[in-house]
Amino acid sequence: MPELPEVETTLRGIEPYIIGKKISSVIIRNPSLRWPVPEEIPKKLKNQVIDRIQRRGKYLLLQVSKEYLIIHLGMSGSLRISKQADIKKHDHIDLCFEDGTYLRYCDPRRFGCFLWTDDIEKHFLLKHLGPEPLSNSFNGEYLFEASRKRKTSVKNFIMNSRVVVGVGNIYASEALYAAGIRPTSKAGKVTKKKFNLLAQEIVKILRKSIENGGTTLRDFVSGDNAPGYFKQSLKVYGREGEKCYKCSTEIKGIRIGQRASAYCPKCQAKF
Ligand SMILES: [Zn+2]
Numbered sequence: 001m002p003e004l005p006e007v008e009t010t011l012r013g014i015e016p017y018i019i020g021k022k023i024s025s026v027i028i029r030n031p032s033l034r035w036p037v038p039e040e041i042p043k044k045l046k047n048q049v050i051d052r053i054q055r056r057g058k059y060l061l062l063q064v065s066k067e068y069l070i071i072h073l074g075m076s077g078s079l080r081i082s083k084q085a086d087i088k089k090h091d092h093i094d095l096c097f098e099d100g101t102y103l104r105y106c107d108p109r110r111f112g113c114f115l116w117t118d119d120i121e122k123h124f125l126l127k128h129l130g131p132e133p134l135s136n137s138f139n140g141e142y143l144f145e146a147s148r149k150r151k152t153s154v155k156n157f158i159m160n161s162r163v164v165v166g167v168g169n170i171y172a173s174e175a176l177y178a179a180g181i182r183p184t185s186k187a188g189k190v191t192k193k194k195f196n197l198l199a200q201e202i203v204k205i206l207r208k209s210i211e212n213g214g215t216t217l218r219d220f221v222s223g224d225n226a227p228g229y230f231k232q233s234l235k236v237y238g239r240e241g242e243k244c245y246k247c248s249t250e251i252k253g254i255r256i257g258q259r260a261s262a263y264c265p266k267c268q269a270k271f
Pocket of ligand 1: 244245246247248249264265266267268
């Protein structure tokens with residue numbers, strides 16, 4: 001599933017190829033995404049120029065004049081720049097530019113979205129989002145204050161997009177391991193010192209993933225390749241039954257909420 005780093009990598013990959021470009025038409029081959037693609041979108045975008053692209057959580061916001069196209073990649077979506085007209089099975093939407101290039105959206109499972117808004121502050125998908133993890137408003141102090149009296153597990157807490165956006169299951173698991181916090185600990189019990197460490201680790205892992213993603217940017221313009229998502233060596237996620245790299249204790253697997261989790265019983269303290 002595309003996570004924040006992949007979305008950021010996508011943004012950086014497509015940005016130079018779409019900013020200032022005039023859209024000649026929009027082709028919607030299949031409007032049945034998570035929400036139906038609004039019929040007004042082709043009319044709204046025709047003959048318009050893309051002024052800016054930004055990311056909010058895992059949403060990409062393409063600004064056209066004072067309005068925005070909101071794109072989410074869902075479970076399996078990807079965007080690529082193409083110079084070719086050859087369409088593959090799950091290529092549902094094309095923004096066609098005047099210069100003959102396309103921004104092409106592919107999404108086999110169709111959990112993504114293409115929506116339209118004139119107010120990104122009030123849109124139902126965006127208005128409840130917490131701070132960006134790579135912004136100044138995100139730090140250990142913030143997590144500590146926001147978590148007091150919260151009985152939810154610290155892992156669910158940091159994966160809650162109202163608390164902070166873009167911390168997916170793998171990133172949460174790895175950051176909790178690096179910070180030495182057991183994922184099942186009650187969020188309200190974790191110390192300020194540990195939250196400082198955790199915030200630092202979340203930032204570190206997201207930045208590293210974005211850097212790794214950055215090495216595959218050329219894939220975005222290769223015409224028919226989906227973006228090559230980063231590969232990163234995982235220290236705890238998916239390592240149930242294997243030995244901890246730090247202390248050789250067996251990594252335990254559990255489920256928190258609906259999600260697979262793993263932790264080292266020795267290195268990750270319970271609060
Ligand atoms: Zn260990």
